[in-house]
Structures are given as structure tokens and as C-alpha cells.
Amino acid sequence: MSLSSVASMSTAETTSTLRAVKVTGSHLFKIMGYSLQKDIAKGKFLESASFNVGGYDWLIKFYPNGQRMTKNDETSIFVFLKSEEEYVKAQPSFIILNQRGNPLSERHTTSVFTFSDDNEGFGFLSFVKKTAFESVIQDDCLVIRCTVTVFKTFPVEVEPAFPFHVPPPDLQQFSHLLEDGYGVDVTFDVNGQTFSAHKCILAAKSEVFRAQFFGPLKEKSDTIIKIEDMEVPVFKSLLHFIYSETIPEFQEINGSEKKHNMAQHLLVAADRYNLERLKLICQSILYGSIDRSNVVTLLSLAEMYNCNHLKRACLEFLASPEILDEVLASRKLKVNP
Structure with a gap:
């Protein structure tokens, strides 16, 4: 190879990247029997x-009467890093909630603290x-x-010359198929309102639909499938989840009680289609x-549809003698001798 040809060769270009991200998570710390x-x-x-x-372990320490240097009637709270790490940069915030999840009081900071496994925590x-909260x-x-x-x-990271970006999967493409009606091949009748969908997508997400469409007892292709015992908004939310892996935020539903009822019905529908x-x-x-x-209603629902997380939460709520006595007195709950 001649010197002139070497001189004419282009120099390879590489790229190094320092990637910074932030990860946010929350933990509910419930103190049952607070008055005790x-x-x-x-x-x-x-x-x-x-x-x-x-990727790090944390814990909360709540001081009902504050630390030694606080004034009377003030509480203190801190979060600690439990993982054995030299330092971790993090930003904590705290909110006191009522039983319905509404905030009673909150404190947050714009500062980023450096935690380690041997510090005093931050808060x-x-x-x-x-x-401000004990009476409510x-x-x-x-x-x-x-x-x-x-x-x-x-x-x-050292990346190869002229790297190109591979975008993440776009699940919204499936939602567009449902919204636009491209290639639909099955129709459902829910209380007189019809919904069109795609057998293959439904079958891929639900083994119940798979058996219904492609199993030995599959439905005839020229029939409209009737859905019994399910309201239109519930079936609509069910389809939305199957196509997008998300559920609507119930924006059209007014009132927390109606949202609560919607979640119950959607849970039953989810169990029905596995x-x-x-x-x-x-x-x-x-x-x-x-x-x-x-x-009592939620405990029965959890028992009927094998919802262990919900069942455990209901039993923890009923663990308070005061609450259990009140529920028993209202004759909503029967305890076998």
C-alpha cells in the first residue's frame, strides 16, 4: 500500500456516552393503631x-414527637439508604394521606442529597x-x-462509528388498528352496542379468547358474539387494555365511588378473560x-376472584379491633364460631 493511499484513508470515528437517568418510586408506610x-x-x-x-434499598424513620432538637408538637421524618453503597444521589419527598389516598400534608425538596449506607439519612x-393531621x-x-x-x-460506553438509534416498540400502533378498524374480523355485541376487533390480537393476549376463536368449540366466523353480564364501559376498557397494556384514567367518570365501582367490574372482567x-x-x-x-364487599370480591393482595389488605384493615367491632355491629360481616 502506497503512502498516498494511506493518507487518503478516512479516520474511523467513535463516540463515548455518559448516560444519566432518574428513577422514581414510592412506598406507602401505614402505621395502624397510631394512637397507641x-x-x-x-x-x-x-x-x-x-x-x-x-436498584437500591431504602427505609423510612418517622419520629411522632420529633427529634431531640425539634419544638413540641412537631414531627420529624427521614429516609435512609440501606444498600451498601458508597454514595447515591437521590431526592426524597413525603406526603401524609387519608384512607382514600387524598393528601393531608406534604413536604418536598428541590435539593438532591448524596446518601450512603453510614449516614444519618435525609428528610x-x-x-x-x-x-395538622391527628384530628382528621x-x-x-x-x-x-x-x-x-x-x-x-x-x-x-464506546459506541461504534456512526451509530444509529433503534426506537423502542410502539404499542400505540395496535391501538390505532382498533380505533381505525383496519383488518377487524370479529364483532361483539354488548348490551346493543357493537365493537369490532382482531381475533389474533385478542387470542395472543387471552387464552380464553384463543379457545373461543381457535379451539375445538370455536365460534362460527359469521356470527356476532354476544357478551353477557358486562357493561359497555367495562368491555371498552377491557379492549383498550388488550391493545395498549394500559387502562383509561376514567376521565369520563365523575366521583370516586363510581371510579371504585368501575375498578371492581373491570377486575371481574379481567378474571373472566384471564x-x-x-x-x-x-x-x-x-x-x-x-x-x-x-x-366487606372488597373482601368478598377478593375471595371470589382469588385476589390475594386485595384480600390481605382487607384483613389488615379489619385487624383494628375498633373497626372490626363496628363492622360486626353493622351486621355486614358474619364470623363463624
Whole structure:
């Protein structure tokens, strides 16, 4: 190879990238029987179970009477890093909730702190005054939501010359198929309203639909399939989930009670078509709305449709003697001798 040809060769170009991301997660710290624990000495704390955000383990320490240097009537709260790490950058915030998930008081910071496994944690020395929430919490249960945003950087990567970007999968393409009606091959009749869909997509997501369309007892291709015992909004949400892996935010539903009922009906529909992820989503919605008026209904629902997470939450709620006595007195719950 001649010197002139070497000189004319282009130099390969590489790229290195330092990738920074932030990961946010929340943990609900429920203190049942709060009135029995609120009078511990100043400087003493109630500790949550550990939880994971961003690949690291954390825990909450709540001081009902504050740390030693706080004023009377003030509480303190901190989040601690439990993982054995030299340092982790994170931003905490805290909200006190009532039983329906509505905020009573909240504190957040714009600062990013550097945590390590041997520090004192970060949070608020003066979190909120006890008089701001003790008179309005329900069922003697204090609920604190801690949100942690972790800032992570990944090692420098050396990428090949002239890299190109591969976009993530776009599930919205399936939603467009449903909305536009391209290639639909099955029609459902739900209380007089018809919905068109695609057998292959439904069968891929639900083994119940797979058996219905392609099994030994498959439906005739020229018939309209009638859906019994299901309301139109519920079936519409079910289809939306199958095509997009998300559920509508119930924007058209007014009132928390109606949203709660919608989640119950959607859970039943998810069980009917063996959509386990949708069942978990519905359980998470119902989990945050348990109260005296619906705990018996939700417990029965959990028993009937094998919803272990929801069942456990209902039993924990009924663990309070005061609540259990009230439910028994209302004759909504029968206990076998």
C-alpha cells in the first residue's frame, strides 16, 4: 500500500456516552393503631419495612414527637439508604394521606442529597405539626407516602462509528388498528352496542379468547358474539387494555365511588378473560380505597376472584379491633364460631 493511499484513508470515528437517568418510586408506610404509638419519647422513631427504588434499598424513620432538637408538637421524618453503597444521589419527598389516598400534608425538596449506607439519612427535622393531621386521620391509621427519585449515571460506553438509534416498540400502533378498524374480523355485541376487533390480537393476549376463536368449540366466523353480564364501559376498557397494556384514567367518570365501582367490574372482567396483569392493576386501584363502608364487599370480591393482595389488605384493615367491632355491629360481616 502506497503512502498516498494511506493518507487518503478516512479516520474511523467513535463516540463515548455518559448516560444519566432518574428513577422514581414510592412506598406507602401505614402505621395502624397510631394512637397507641404516637406518645413514644422524643428522639424515638417508627421504622418502615425496606423498599427498593432505582436498584437500591431504602427505609423510612418517622419520629411522632420529633427529634431531640425539634419544638413540641412537631414531627420529624427521614429516609435512609440501606444498600451498601458508597454514595447515591437521590431526592426524597413525603406526603401524609387519608384512607382514600387524598393528601393531608406534604413536604418536598428541590435539593438532591448524596446518601450512603453510614449516614444519618435525609428528610425533614420539622416535618409537620401533629395537630395538622391527628384530628382528621381515619380509622386510627396514619399513612405516609415516601417518594424517592434516584439519579443514576451509567459507565462511559464506546459506541461504534456512526451509530444509529433503534426506537423502542410502539404499542400505540395496535391501538390505532382498533380505533381505525383496519383488518377487524370479529364483532361483539354488548348490551346493543357493537365493537369490532382482531381475533389474533385478542387470542395472543387471552387464552380464553384463543379457545373461543381457535379451539375445538370455536365460534362460527359469521356470527356476532354476544357478551353477557358486562357493561359497555367495562368491555371498552377491557379492549383498550388488550391493545395498549394500559387502562383509561376514567376521565369520563365523575366521583370516586363510581371510579371504585368501575375498578371492581373491570377486575371481574379481567378474571373472566384471564388477564392477570389487569387484575393486579385493578387490585392496586381498590387497595387505596378500602374503608369501613366497602371493606366487606372488597373482601368478598377478593375471595371470589382469588385476589390475594386485595384480600390481605382487607384483613389488615379489619385487624383494628375498633373497626372490626363496628363492622360486626353493622351486621355486614358474619364470623363463624
